[in-house]
Amino acid sequence: MNFADWMSAVQDRTEAALATFLPPADALPGRLHDAMRYAVLGGGKRVRPLLCHAAGAVFDAPAAELDRAACAVELIHGYSLVHDDLPCMDDDTLRRGKPTVHVEYDEATALLVGDALQSLAFQVLAETPESPSRQRRLSSMIALLAHAAGSRGMAGGQAIDLAAVGRTLTLAELEQMHIHKTGALIRAAVLLGAHCGNADAAALTSLTRYANRIGLLFQVVDDILDAEASTATLGKTAGKDAAQNKPTYVTLLGATRAKALAAELRDDAIKALAPFGNRADHLAGLTRYIVERSF
């Protein structure tokens, strides 16, 4: 299967799996379930599920287990978007081309949608089919996802971000923020995929190096897009970071050096995949795909 076909197959199966894991909109409480489905389904490039499946492919991980890991990460990502868009955070009205959840429903519902999506993520991951090898790894996998989502991961990155608004950050401080805010969950996506294939410690180390590069790469590209693309292309409000006086790779480095950094991170990431040979082709393909969004 070529890369484009593989990507679209993973996106389709992720959409189908999410639709199954999310409670039906006619289950009580209907408004909450409807809003959860609105927040998660029918949008997004599913980059984290793609990374999870691509990492699993290196170790021939079972597809059904990868679906659970991929959806768990995507549900955490989805909850974070809903909460980030709230008036007390970024106060945004547009996401993936649609009104944000608190605009379409209301603020209290958006709060509960995020809360319930986070719970669902752990439920989906925990309900992995019972094989002895999976049982042995489940404790690590849940702890990995929880750590990535929590105060030393994604939520911590949000807190660092809050504290940074209006301040001048150094490049090192900006990197620290993104390692938490975006990087932690990207890393979790890759490592959970690898765990589904019972990857050994050496493989996990190589993949951690890969994932750290990809996490930053993803953010550098996001900053370039935010500065250069239109709201219509992005499906979310463009130029928001500059307008809010938030530091970005583009404001710190300029667009040209930001693009050079992206190319460097891409090359480093692909180098970290060397031990896996062509079993890592999808991971390499995703790396290029992430960069090409911006160039």
Add this chain to the structure above:
Amino acid sequence: MNFADWMSAVQDRTEAALATFLPPADALPGRLHDAMRYAVLGGGKRVRPLLCHAAGAVFDAPAAELDRAACAVELIHGYSLVHDDLPCMDDDTLRRGKPTVHVEYDEATALLVGDALQSLAFQVLAETPESPSRQRRLSSMIALLAHAAGSRGMAGGQAIDLAAVGRTLTLAELEQMHIHKTGALIRAAVLLGAHCGNADAAALTSLTRYANRIGLLFQVVDDILDAEASTATLGKTAGKDAAQNKPTYVTLLGATRAKALAAELRDDAIKALAPFGNRADHLAGLTRYIVERSF
């Protein structure tokens, strides 16, 4: 050990365990970690940890494992209080005699505190020491907690509550709301304690009956307290439900019949403990303790 001593020993060890599981306030991001500790430590009756330890005592569960299960449930409870107090929900300024988190810090920080406490709950539960029997049960235990916290449990109860403001509910509808809003997490506390002791299916069934009664009992008592006690006694704003025109057991039944219902639920709960003989003494003691708060 008599009941009062046992209760205070469990409260002390829960406080100590929570202080260990929570990230230190000097770990980055400091403000977030400080606020997480503010939200969770030094307050609360620790009813859910008490129920967890009391249920574990029936089956001689290891104390270190009960600490993790008890703290996981308490962290979920703690997050729910922080989010419930937010302006878009109950908009409350006082909790456990102190300013609520969004008043003491700010709204964005309070949102992240709740989000990060939920992640931490699953991390604490997942990092249970690796014994084969615990590994076998961990999947069920994580799924149980996630279900209790999520859209078909506590968060769902909040959504039902939101939809009920200003409406007249029947007693059955009020019960449905509380079975989700308070009952689900109370039940999780009891069942997780039992899982830590490798309780069998029959025991779990009896304990589920017990926990369902206790969950409602807890809410009936809360409604009585809200109607009758002062803000100073409660440590949170009293008379709030009536002021917000929220349905309660007292507004639906009157105080006398609400107290009779509490006594009936107490007796039913204690009957459900019969199979366990005096191994369930602490569970029975807690049942009486919960009721005596109100009488």
